[in-house]
Amino acid sequence: MSILPVTLIGVYAYKVYTDSVYSKVSEYAEQSVSLLDDVLYLELQQYSSLTNTLSVMDSVQQLLTNDQKNATTANSTIIQNITKEIDNAALRGINLREVQIISSDKQLLYSTGYIGLASMNYNELIDDIDRVSPSDSLQYISSSSTEAGNLALGRKIYRYHNSQLEPIGYIILYIDARFIQxxxxxxxxxxxxxxxxxxxxxxxxxxxxxxxxxxxxxxxxxxxxxxxxxxxxxxxxxxxxxxxxxxxxxxxxxxxxxxxxxxxxxxEYLQNETRQITQNLLLLSLLLFVFGLGITMLVYYSIVNPMNNIIKRFSINNNSATNKAGSTLRLSATDDPCQDEVGLLAKTIDDQFVAIQQMSEQQQKDLIRRRELELKSLQYQINPHFLFNTLNSLKWVAKLNNVPVLYNGIEALSSLLQNTLMAGSEFIPLQEELKNLSDYFEIQKIRYGNSFDVKMQVSPEFMNYKIPRLILQPLAENAIVHSTREDVICITISSLKLKNGDIELSISDNGNGFHVDKIKNLSHQFTGIGLSNVDERLKLYYGPAYGLSIRSRIGEGTVVTIQLPHANDSDTVTK
CATH class of the missing domain: 3.30.450.20 (PAS domain)
Known part of the structure; x- marks a missing residue:
C-alpha cells in the first residue's frame, strides 16, 4: 500500500510534465507558423508592389485603352516600354516566371514569354480576380516545366485618373511555387x-x-x-x-x-520527448517500493523545476512584439547545458527561433533599404537643365555686355549651388528655401529680363518650418516658363495655415492659364518630371494625404499649391 501514494505522485508528475511539453510545443509551433506566414506575406508583397507599378504605368494604360485593330505600330513601342520596366524589376531573375496583361474582354495583349502559358484559358483566373477585386487574387496554376507549378497573382486594372474605378483589363504574375518549398x-x-x-x-x-x-x-x-x-x-x-x-x-x-x-x-511528435520519460517512470515504479516517498518527491521536483525554468525563460516580452509590417519576435534563450530530454527540447526551440528571427530581420532591413533607395532616386531626378541655361545666358551676357549684371548672376548662381548641391541635409528651413528661390529668380532675370516680378507673402511664423530641399523650385520654374504674357508676369509666393493645423504653400501667376484637364493627360509635355516629382516626393515623405494640386483658368492665371503637415520638424516623414 505504501507504493500507491508514491505511484500517484509519479503519475501526477508525469501528467504535469506531459501537459507542459504539449503546451510549450503547441505554442512554439503556432509562433513558428505565424513567423513563417509573416515572411511569406512580405515575399508576396514584393510581387503585389510590382503589379501596383505596372497597373498605373502610362504604357499599360495606353495598351489597354488603344483600339487594338488600328494600333499595331504604337503597341510595339508600348510593349517595349512594359518589357523594360519588368526587366528592371528586382524580382525578374528570381522567381517571377511570367507576366501577362489581358484586356477586359479576356484577350491576351502582352506576355513576357518566359514560360508557355499564352494558350491557356483565363476564365477561371479572371472570375476569381473579379470576385476578390479590388484585392489581389492568388491561385495555383500547374506547369509542365516545374513539378511545383506556379502561383498566379492577379488583379484588376482600372483606368488611371478615373474616380469611377472603370475596369480596363487584368494583370497576372506567375510565380514559381518552388520558392515556398x-x-x-x-x-x-x-x-x-x-x-x-x-x-x-x-x-x-x-x-x-x-x-x-x-x-x-x-x-x-x-x-x-x-x-x-x-x-x-x-x-x-x-x-x-x-x-x-x-x-x-x-x-x-x-x-x-x-x-x-x-x-x-x-x-508522435508531441509525445516524442515524453516517451523516454515514460520508460523511466515504469522503471522507477519498481524502485519506489524500496526508496519510498522521499525518492518520489525528488523525482517530482527534478522534473517540474526544469519545466518551470523553460516557461520562465520563454515568456514573450510584449513590448518587443509589434505589428506585422515591422515586427521581430524576441525570446530569451534557455541556455540549458543539460543533455536530457528537456535540454534537447530547449536547444531545438532555440536553434529554430534564431534561424527564423534572423531571416525576418534581414527581410525588414532589405525593405527599409529599398525604401531609402527609392527616395534617393526620386530626389536625384530633379532636372538640372535650368542650371545649364543659366550658365549659357551668363556666357552670352559676358560676351556681349560688359555690365554688372554678370556679377549679380554669378553671385546668385554661386549661392544657389552652395545651398543646394553642396549641402547634405534632406530638409531645410522654409527661410533657406525662399533664399534659394530668390537666387533662382535672379538668375532667370538674366534670361527673361524684367518680364516677371516676384512677391513674397509668406508669414514669418513659418520661416523655421522644415521642408524637403528644392521642393518649390520646379513650381517656380513652371510659373516663369509657361505663364506666357505680353506684359509683366506677376508671380506671388504665399502661405496659409489650415484649420487642422496643416500648412499650404502656393505659387501663383497672372499668366494666360490653361485647361486643367489638359495637364492630366499631357503632364509630361507640360512639366517634364518637375511637378510629378514634387507630388511623388511629398507623398513618400508625408503620406498619400499630402501632395500637390493645380488650379488654372484661361486668361486669369495658375495657382500651384502644396500641402504639408503641421509638425514643425522632419519627424513626420514616413518610415
Whole structure:
C-alpha cells in the first residue's frame, strides 16, 4: 500500500510534465507558423508592389485603352516600354516566371514569354480576380516545366485618373511555387508525418509539403472543414481527431490573400520527448517500493523545476512584439547545458527561433533599404537643365555686355549651388528655401529680363518650418516658363495655415492659364518630371494625404499649391 501514494505522485508528475511539453510545443509551433506566414506575406508583397507599378504605368494604360485593330505600330513601342520596366524589376531573375496583361474582354495583349502559358484559358483566373477585386487574387496554376507549378497573382486594372474605378483589363504574375518549398517550408519541421499547407479559403491547395496535393481541392478533408470553421485570425490552433490518430493543427490566416498557412503536428511528435520519460517512470515504479516517498518527491521536483525554468525563460516580452509590417519576435534563450530530454527540447526551440528571427530581420532591413533607395532616386531626378541655361545666358551676357549684371548672376548662381548641391541635409528651413528661390529668380532675370516680378507673402511664423530641399523650385520654374504674357508676369509666393493645423504653400501667376484637364493627360509635355516629382516626393515623405494640386483658368492665371503637415520638424516623414 505504501507504493500507491508514491505511484500517484509519479503519475501526477508525469501528467504535469506531459501537459507542459504539449503546451510549450503547441505554442512554439503556432509562433513558428505565424513567423513563417509573416515572411511569406512580405515575399508576396514584393510581387503585389510590382503589379501596383505596372497597373498605373502610362504604357499599360495606353495598351489597354488603344483600339487594338488600328494600333499595331504604337503597341510595339508600348510593349517595349512594359518589357523594360519588368526587366528592371528586382524580382525578374528570381522567381517571377511570367507576366501577362489581358484586356477586359479576356484577350491576351502582352506576355513576357518566359514560360508557355499564352494558350491557356483565363476564365477561371479572371472570375476569381473579379470576385476578390479590388484585392489581389492568388491561385495555383500547374506547369509542365516545374513539378511545383506556379502561383498566379492577379488583379484588376482600372483606368488611371478615373474616380469611377472603370475596369480596363487584368494583370497576372506567375510565380514559381518552388520558392515556398525552398524558402518557407524548408524552415519548418514537426516530424516525419507532418503536413504543411498554403490553402485558399475555397479549398484549393496553393502549396504543400506533399507536392501531389498542390493544385488539388481539399474541401472534403476533415482538416479543411474544421479549419474554415475556426475564426479567421492571425494565429490559432485546434486538435484534429480521426482514423485512430490525433494531431495538432496550427494555422495563420492572411486576409490580404484570403488564404490559410497551416501545419499539422502529429501526436508522435508531441509525445516524442515524453516517451523516454515514460520508460523511466515504469522503471522507477519498481524502485519506489524500496526508496519510498522521499525518492518520489525528488523525482517530482527534478522534473517540474526544469519545466518551470523553460516557461520562465520563454515568456514573450510584449513590448518587443509589434505589428506585422515591422515586427521581430524576441525570446530569451534557455541556455540549458543539460543533455536530457528537456535540454534537447530547449536547444531545438532555440536553434529554430534564431534561424527564423534572423531571416525576418534581414527581410525588414532589405525593405527599409529599398525604401531609402527609392527616395534617393526620386530626389536625384530633379532636372538640372535650368542650371545649364543659366550658365549659357551668363556666357552670352559676358560676351556681349560688359555690365554688372554678370556679377549679380554669378553671385546668385554661386549661392544657389552652395545651398543646394553642396549641402547634405534632406530638409531645410522654409527661410533657406525662399533664399534659394530668390537666387533662382535672379538668375532667370538674366534670361527673361524684367518680364516677371516676384512677391513674397509668406508669414514669418513659418520661416523655421522644415521642408524637403528644392521642393518649390520646379513650381517656380513652371510659373516663369509657361505663364506666357505680353506684359509683366506677376508671380506671388504665399502661405496659409489650415484649420487642422496643416500648412499650404502656393505659387501663383497672372499668366494666360490653361485647361486643367489638359495637364492630366499631357503632364509630361507640360512639366517634364518637375511637378510629378514634387507630388511623388511629398507623398513618400508625408503620406498619400499630402501632395500637390493645380488650379488654372484661361486668361486669369495658375495657382500651384502644396500641402504639408503641421509638425514643425522632419519627424513626420514616413518610415
Amino acid at each position: 525552398n524558402e518557407i517550408f524548408s524552415n519548418i519541421n514537426f516530424g516525419d508525418n507532418s503536413e504543411v499547407y498554403l490553402v485558399t479559403s475555397s479549398g484549393t491547395v496553393l502549396a504543400a509539403s506533399n507536392l501531389d496535393l498542390q493544385g488539388s481541392s481539399i474541401t472534403d478533408l476533415a482538416l479543411f472543414k474544421q479549419l474554415i470553421a475556426e475564426p479567421k485570425i492571425q494565429g490559432g490552433h485546434f486538435k484534429l481527431e480521426g482514423d485512430g490518430t490525433s494531431s495538432l493543427v496550427v494555422y495563420d490566416y492572411s486576409d490580404a490573400y484570403d488564404c490559410y498557412f497551416s501545419a499539422t503536428v502529429p501526436q
